[in-house]
Amino acid sequence: MVKWFEKLKRLSLRERVMLITGGTFLSILLIYTTAIEPMVDRMQRLDRLAAGKQSAIQELAAIREEYVGVHAQAMQIDRTIDEVAGSFSLLAFLEEVATEVHIKSQIVAMRPQAALPSSEYREKSVEVKIEKVTLSSVVDLLRVMHTASAVLRFKRFHLRPRFDDPVYLDVSFLVSTYERV
Secondary structure, three states, X not given: XXXXXXXXXXXXXXXXXXXXXXXXXXXXXXXXXXXXXXXXXXHHHHHHHHHHHHHHHHXXXXXXXXXXXXXXXXXXXXXXXXXXXXXXXXXXXXXXHHHHHOOHHHEEEEEEEEEEOOOOEEEEEEEEEEEEEOHHHHHHHHHHHHOOOOOEEXXXXXXXXXXXXXXXXXXXXXXXXXXEO
């Protein structure tokens, strides 16, 4: 260490200032590259991660709100199924609706389908075919079925204009209702 001081004393003032300035610069550069720059990079990476996590939290909150809404709808459907349990017959209901809408004579077929197995519900389906019916009668039929007290689900619905008279339609649909097992 003493040797360094002796060598430093032998240097001119200008050389000493350059050496001290260079040493200071190298010290600052070393501190910056080993301590400050990695810390700044890590902070920037953490900020990006925090922003990503924040958007994930918002997405999760939106999914939660959607789930709450769907769950409420499912509970309402369960209550409706429980309210009409045992007192609702899909075939009888379809016959009543056809009589109310005045299309009972145009019904060609009403075929019950095999119940599909499920863990919690039994699905009862009926395939209905109607010929030579007007569009207004079909709309009335759908309106009355939509206001039913039971849970109804249309799986297929086909409207075809008749070739002999395009004012009339041939309609076929598959409608289902549910009951608890």
